[in-house]
Amino acid sequence: MTTSSFWYEDVGLEKRPPLAADAQCDLVVVGSGIAGMSSAYEAARFGWRVIVIDRAETIGGVMTPRTTAHLATELDDYYYYLIKARSEDDARLYHESQVAAVNRIETICRDEGIDADFARLEGILVPAEPAHMRDLQQEYDACRAIGVDVEWLDQAPIPLPDGTRALRFPNQGRFHPLKYIRGLIAAVEGRGGKIHGGTVYVDHQEEDGGVTIETEAGHKIRARAALFATNSPVNDKVTIHTKLVPDRTYVIAGPVPKGSVPDLLIWDTLEAYHYVRLQPLGETEDLLIVGGEDHRSGMANDMDERFAHLETWTRERFPSFQGARYRWSGQVMEPVDFMPYTGRNPGNRNIYVHTGDSGQGMTNGVAGAINFAALLFEQKAHFAELLDPARKPVAGTSLADFVSGRAEDVANLSEYLTGGDVASVDELKPGEGAIIRRGTAKIAAFRQDDGTVIERSAVCTHVGCIVHWNGLEKCWDCPCHGSQFQPDGQVINGPAIRPLAEAD
Ligand SMILES: Cc1cc2nc3c(=O)[nH]c(=O)nc-3n(C[C@H](O)[C@H](O)[C@H](O)COP(=O)(O)OP(=O)(O)OC[C@H]3O[C@@H](n4cnc5c(N)ncnc54)[C@H](O)[C@@H]3O)c2cc1C
Ligand code: FES
Structure with a gap:
């Protein structure tokens, strides 16, 4: 990558x-x-x-190494959803598991003398639009029902849509992973x-x-x-793997003058929600780290636009942000419940x-x-x-x-029958990859900087979906269960174990 x-x-x-x-x-x-x-x-x-x-x-x-390392005990998919999917008792127990995890990290840092910049801080959930107040109200009610400490905030660290409020969760955490x-x-x-x-x-x-x-x-x-x-x-x-879906998510990070952004975890209510935290950098600066713009793995190749959206969103809410010094992406495995x-x-x-x-x-x-x-x-x-x-x-x-997520797998099977992204390798510039149809085969072709082309079978070695080119990380992503392969087909990430096969 x-x-x-x-x-x-x-x-x-x-x-x-x-x-x-x-x-x-x-x-x-x-x-x-x-x-x-x-x-x-x-x-x-x-x-x-x-x-x-x-x-x-x-x-x-x-x-x-690609995380943003919020140590949140609040559930990003919301406890009110978890209660609907399972029960109040399960949601209460799950919250206990998250509290236990943050406590465990704090204890291990202390017992082992690990200076990992661990800090306790508040988490703030802000509505992205007025209509999302319904979600916040349901989440507030769910949290109160299962004993999660939460309260309403009229003022938030980022501007709130008119007529809305935020939720505040004490005793969350952050560290340097x-x-x-x-x-x-x-x-x-x-x-x-x-x-x-x-x-x-x-x-x-x-x-x-x-x-x-x-x-x-x-x-x-x-x-x-x-x-x-x-x-x-x-x-x-x-x-x-039938109970998991892989999603790709994006992060930018850049300096802000110390004290200009509060040291909090902040996230919003969009489906691909924004998530924000600080990392102390030195005497005068902190690093503002902002993530979001998620999509199903392998199903988008417009990463420049996604980073631009993140940057605009950040500048609008944090005027002291001095521009992205770091940009990266990663994958998370979404479970059914x-x-x-x-x-x-x-x-x-x-x-x-x-x-x-x-x-x-x-x-x-x-x-x-x-x-x-x-x-x-x-x-x-x-x-x-x-x-x-x-x-x-x-x-x-x-x-x-989840069923709508799995529909991507079925759609992927039809890719055996469709054409390629480009008609021939002649269309590939150095550093570019694309899928090409050759007879009945789908080929994952990548042009190296010296102009030579590497060709591999585009069939994922896990259970046979067709891989897609990721132009940002310069790798092959499998939308079905999250395998990633280097341009030459070597495995980066499972569930695949074997490299992409030699092209016929
Ligand atoms: C951008 C981003 C932001 C995130 N933000 C947060 C956050 O704020 N808070 C939070 O709690 N979580 C966050 N997450 C999620 C969290 O970072 C991940 O869920 C977590 O790091 C996964 O850890 P892991 O140990 O399961 O996997 P990994 O760190 O990927 O480790 C798995 C290891 O298995 C190895 N492996 C794979 N196959 C084989 C094999 N065949 N043989 C030997 N080794 C193998 C791999 O090489 C790898 O080193 C974020 C994730 C991303 C991508
Ligand atoms: S077919 Fe499962 S990860 Fe590719």
């Missing part, structure tokens, strides 16, 4: 060498983002020998854990009392338990999975780790049933939205 986040530019990611031989441990974790590293940490604390492997050479995840991940790496390794980058999971077997993981290089890791924390699960081809799938993998005894974070993977990843540790060490797992990856979708609003 071509863009990189402020966090990455600020502190970077550490590298670790690939696994070079067969190994044995108590727990193997596949994926070193917030979910994988948080879970590895909890197991290492209990004295388990942990091995973490990651496809990337760097440790810290693919989406984790990569300073935190670096702290977790040190804490896991300090307890004897091993971490390997450039080590790709390709297969596994569960047998009595354990799991064996196979890597692309042919090494085996034998463990008592395995956790798949690969953002989009690589251990399961279909089941969980607003909550992540985290816990024992359906049908397995010693295999666990974490996915479906929506836009709240910082808190969900840590709540997942709390739940995972409770299941692993056979303690009372308060959130296990609520977040069970095997839970069934429920009827209601969420399902209607």
Whole structure:
């Protein structure tokens, strides 16, 4: 991917060498983002020998360095929706999981001496238009019903549409995600854990009392338990993926004079909502970080326009914003009923999975780790049933939205029959990619800077949807379940494990 986040530019990611031989441990974790590293940490604390492997050479995840790291206990899809989709009891318990996650991050920072710029602050939900007051009223009522601390605000930190009010949620949080991940790496390794980058999971077997993981290089890791924390699960081809939809979201960040923007989490009520926070930069400046402009992955290629919209929106509300110094994008996995799938993998005894974070993977990843540790060490797992990856979708609003999301998968199948984006590779400029039809085949073609063209099959190696060109990140996105491939077809992101095939 071509863009990189402020966090990455600020502190970077550490590298670790690939696994070079067969190994044995108590727990193997596949994926070193917030979910994988948080879970590895909890197991290492209990004295388990942990091995973490990651496809990337760097440790810290693919989406984790692209986050904006709001630590919100308020649900971005609204508790009133969750109550409709599930129940008041479930919404109350889910809120407890988010509170537990923020508390856990604060405790780990303190216990491990991690200076990750953690701060408690208020969250403000502002209506984008007067008609959205209905949503806010319903959310207010839902929050009061389940015991979430919330109050009305007549004045908000950004101008409110006439005749509207905002909602204020105390005791939310924010931190620097990569300073935190670096702290977790040190804490896991300090307890004897091993971490390997450039080590790709390709297969596994569960047998009595354990799991064996196979890597692309042919090494085996034998463990008592395995956790798949690969953002989009690589251990399961279909089941969980029918309950997830991948969305791409965009972020700009630029300096503002210190004190000109209040240190709050702010978000609005648009379907692709704006989300805003500050990151302290120095004595005179803060960094204003603004996200939004989401769409279904692979279904838009107008990223310049989306960044321009974000910039206009930001300048209109924060006149001290001095222009975007950083621009990046990333992908979130939207679950059918607003909550992540985290816990024992359906049908397995010693295999666990974490996915479906929506836009709240910082808190969900840590709540997942709390739940995972409770299941692993056979303690009372308060959130296990609520977040069970095997839970069934429920009827209601969420399902209607979700079915429309899944309609994209069906539409994608018809792409086997349609033409390409361009008639031939001659139309491609250096640095551009496009889908081309050749006979019955769809080809993913990319022209390199030296003028040569790389051609790969456009059929995603997960379960066969046609990939789409992402002109911003210069990669191939699969709209069905979120796989991403480099221009030469190598995998960036699961659920695909294998590269795009050679073109016929
Ligand atoms: C722009 C943006 C803004 C966001 N803002 C917020 C926010 O404000 N608050 C919030 O709570 N959440 C936010 N999120 C969501 C949150 O960042 C993500 O949900 C979270 O980072 C996902 O973490 P993860 O550990 O599941 O995945 P990742 O960080 O992607 O880690 C998964 C790892 O698995 C590895 N992997 C994949 N396949 C294999 C394989 N076959 N073998 C070995 N390793 C493999 C990958 O290389 C990767 O390193 C945001 C996301 C984005 C994109
Ligand atoms: S990610 Fe599932 S078919 Fe591409």
